[in-house]
Amino acid sequence: MRLVPSPFRFDDSYARALPGLYEPWHAASVPAPSLVVANEALASELGIPTDWLASPGGLELLAGNARAEGSVPIAMAYAGHQFGGYSPRLGDGRALLLGEIFDRSGIRRDVHLKGSGRTPFARGGDGKAALGPMLREYLMGEAMHALGIPTTRALAVIATGESIVREEKLPGAVLVRVAASHLRVGTFEYAAAGGDRALLRRLLDYAIERHFPEAAGAESPALAFYAAVVARQAELVARWMAVGFIHGVMNTDNTTISGETIDYGPCAFMDRHDPRTVFSSIDHGGRYAFGNQPGILQWNLARLAEALLPLIDEDEARAVARATPILEAYAERFQTNWQAALAAKLGLSPDVVDSAPAKALREGLSPFMSEQRVDHTLFFRRLSGAVRGDEAPARALFAEPKAFDAWAEDWRALLPPGREERTATASAMDRVNPIYIPRNHRVEEALEAATRGDLAPFRSLLGVLARPFEERPGLEAFSEPAPPDAPPHRTYCGT
Numbered sequence: 001m002r003l004v005p006s007p008f009r010f011d012d013s014y015a016r017a018l019p020g021l022y023e024p025w026h027a028a029s030v031p032a033p034s035l036v037v038a039n040e041a042l043a044s045e046l047g048i049p050t051d052w053l054a055s056p057g058g059l060e061l062l063a064g065n066a067r068a069e070g071s072v073p074i075a076m077a078y079a080g081h082q083f084g085g086y087s088p089r090l091g092d093g094r095a096l097l098l099g100e101i102f103d104r105s106g107i108r109r110d111v112h113l114k115g116s117g118r119t120p121f122a123r124g125g126d127g128k129a130a131l132g133p134m135l136r137e138y139l140m141g142e143a144m145h146a147l148g149i150p151t152t153r154a155l156a157v158i159a160t161g162e163s164i165v166r167e168e169k170l171p172g173a174v175l176v177r178v179a180a181s182h183l184r185v186g187t188f189e190y191a192a193a194g195g196d197r198a199l200l201r202r203l204l205d206y207a208i209e210r211h212f213p214e215a216a217g218a219e220s221p222a223l224a225f226y227a228a229v230v231a232r233q234a235e236l237v238a239r240w241m242a243v244g245f246i247h248g249v250m251n252t253d254n255t256t257i258s259g260e261t262i263d264y265g266p267c268a269f270m271d272r273h274d275p276r277t278v279f280s281s282i283d284h285g286g287r288y289a290f291g292n293q294p295g296i297l298q299w300n301l302a303r304l305a306e307a308l309l310p311l312i313d314e315d316e317a318r319a320v321a322r323a324t325p326i327l328e329a330y331a332e333r334f335q336t337n338w339q340a341a342l343a344a345k346l347g348l349s350p351d352v353v354d355s356a357p358a359k360a361l362r363e364g365l366s367p368f369m370s371e372q373r374v375d376h377t378l379f380f381r382r383l384s385g386a387v388r389g390d391e392a393p394a395r396a397l398f399a400e401p402k403a404f405d406a407w408a409e410d411w412r413a414l415l416p417p418g419r420e421e422r423t424a425t426a427s428a429m430d431r432v433n434p435i436y437i438p439r440n441h442r443v444e445e446a447l448e449a450a451t452r453g454d455l456a457p458f459r460s461l462l463g464v465l466a467r468p469f470e471e472r473p474g475l476e477a478f479s480e481p482a483p484p485d486a487p488p489h490r491t492y493c494g495t
């Protein structure tokens, strides 16, 4: 494959450290790469000139038609529990790790292609990706990033110039993804299942060095590592819950070690608050429903513990006894993060947050919101208006406005009494309660237009979502949910 000059200085620490956990591979070449969207802010973090992304060499490299010095492209191997069932060999079926680069802060980050052709892990798949779903991943990742939620991000989407076959013919694309790493729970499951303990140990050492260096000096690095992953994931899922994000396919291969959100396939934000909300067309049992996410994460973390057992103690029973308290502590960790997030969303200050009425208010909130059919995002956002003295917009969201009055009386009693404090509280609430989220109908509209060649709606939506907490005149339509008579939203995997 042709070498092109590039501003990336690729390293290949994963490939060097972990033979057995990947297949060297190269991308399929594509006929006519063209830049659809490039992430200037991320490029600047990475020290990459944005005009290089659009240059012929940049496009050839990012579309997989050429290779950069130092890049050893590989398809990573991983296993995974998908909807609870174990698949021993998943891996990058249509993706490649090009290598790692150091960002401006000196942090090592993966540069990865998705949609770059079949690999030895492709099974029946065509290895390709359609433009719409790749733009969707771009958009959702940027929205999450702007919301302050750890996430992989897209550097660019490149149209390949070929048509790919789904239910209809669609324009093909490659997504260039940047991640803290692509280590997954499924990577550990794969290494453990092979029975090669030395390899599993090398994977652990690699993950520790990359993500949790402090665990290296612990009495049991494997246990310290496990506790650190549990802590990060407990924080991540609490953040998802706070904004009403539904990942949609929380299989263990889509659960990172770094604590970043990854793989935006069937994800969506919930409109009307309801823990049973499911958007994914394949999630018939509601396994990955909004309200199940914290529990599912614990289930995934149990699979990680199982993979780590041989490194925790030679005696399996002892290893289980040591890992179990950490897994059990997850529930409390999640609760602590979640309760803190809710307190901030409701404007409750530290001096009242642990009071009995404040606890009662938080505990009753989700059932109350579902019963009243309120929009998750607007409910919290409009509360700051109520703190400022205008309750009508929040009240208007309720199926029974009188129910709001009773709830608001209890809530108001917990707010600070002084005018100045209230103003500060309202501003603090606006910094945690977004007004703009990727509303499903807006996302669909933007992706449909993009698939037809009109990128204007995609770009304007991206601009709105880049500043989700800052209310701006003229953008009212972006804060509203789909009209009540809109058809139910559906999302799809593997596109």
Ligand code: AMP
Binding pocket: 090, 091, 092, 093, 094, 095, 118, 121, 122, 123, 124, 125, 126, 127, 128, 129, 249, 254, 263, 265, 493, 494, 495
């Ligand atoms: P995902 O649901 O995107 O996390 O993917 C699950 C697995 O299916 C991974 O191993 C992917 O690499 C693989 N996969 C998804 N779509 C394709 C495709 N079009 N061609 C080959 N492999 C795919």
Ligand code: MG
Binding pocket: 253, 254, 263
């Ligand atoms: Mg995946």
